Amino acid sequence: MSEPLATTPSDPTGTDPVPGFWDPLRTTTPSRIGLNRTGDAVTTRHLLEFRAAHAAARDAVHEPLDVPGLAAAVTAVGLGEPAVVTSRAAGRSEYLRRPDFGRRPASLEPLDPLPRGRDIGIVLADGLSARAMAEHGAPLLQALVDAFAGRWSVAPPVIATQARVALGDHIGTALGVGTLLVIIGERPGLSVADSLGIYLTQAPRVGLTDADRNCISNIHPPGGLGYAEAARVTVGLVEGARALGRSGVTLKDTSRPALDGNARSALD
Incomplete structure (x- = not known):
């Protein structure tokens, strides 16, 4: 049995033992x-x-979301001035210690001025990376609006702070939207700290689980999924969800072309 390749203690620079291999x-x-x-x-x-x-x-x-800055960028997209809702978590520390608080709103009164019954509702939530929302939230929202191309009516966006995904169910129910999109900062890792995810829920209502949603993750150009591609996949899921009348495990992403026989064989 051969020993693993390694540099020797006499190699203080730590140079690659097999140059170019990796x-x-x-x-x-x-x-x-x-x-x-x-x-x-x-x-x-x-x-x-x-x-x-x-x-x-x-x-x-731990970084808090710059709500005024995000609200200004979101307003510029043209869907109307966003409402701001916060969860029951009083601060970032409680948000991290009590995930259940992040799933429930402190109050839904900020939604009162918004119209009801639109086809699509959009929530922009800080989640576990406010940095991701600050950097990518408004450009991704713009890409979604461009991809929708006027096919559906869209409610003015809602900004949610100290938020978990399920907080969107309360917002979607209150607004009476047919399809809810929660754009949220994903859990940072040691490679990416600014990634967004989109969670789609058809006919949102309080008490749904992750099995009732579809997720598009790893949105953080240039290293991750780009805005236009994420929007394209979202449109396909919205079309499928509205046709089926539900989302989640029964809804599949059909936006990508089917593999031909050669490609399928290569994956088997």
Whole structure:
């Protein structure tokens, strides 16, 4: 049995023991693979990069959402001035300790001025990464509006703070929308701290579970899914959900072309 490749303690620079071997693989993933070593430890550079990524993820979780800034950017999209709803979580610390508080609104009175019964309602929620919402929320909303191309009536957006996905069920029910889209900051990782997800729920009502929703995740160009592609997939799911009258495990993404026989065989 051969021993794993490693640099020797006499190699203080931690150079790659097999130069070029990992390079093609590193282009396919942001994961930390094939890290160089110095003796039995990773190099100082890799260690500092890891600590910086960990700090960025922590900052993304704890950083509050700039609501006025997001509201101005959302208003510029042209769907109307957004309402702002907060969950029962009093602050970021309680939000992290009590996920159940993040699923329930403190009050729905801010929704009173908004029209009811539109085809689509959109909630922009800070979730676990306010940074993701601040960076990508308004551009993604614009891409969705462009992709909808006037096919459905869209309610003015709602900004939700200290929010979990299920908070959208309360908002969608109050607004009486047919299809609800919750755009939310996803849990940061050590590779990406600014990723958004879109959760689609047909006929939203309080008490639904994740099995009743469809999710499009990893939206963070340029490294992740782009705005236009995410919007295209969303349109396909909205069409399917409205045709079926439901969303969740019974609704499949049909926006991508079916694999031909050769491609299917390659995956088997």
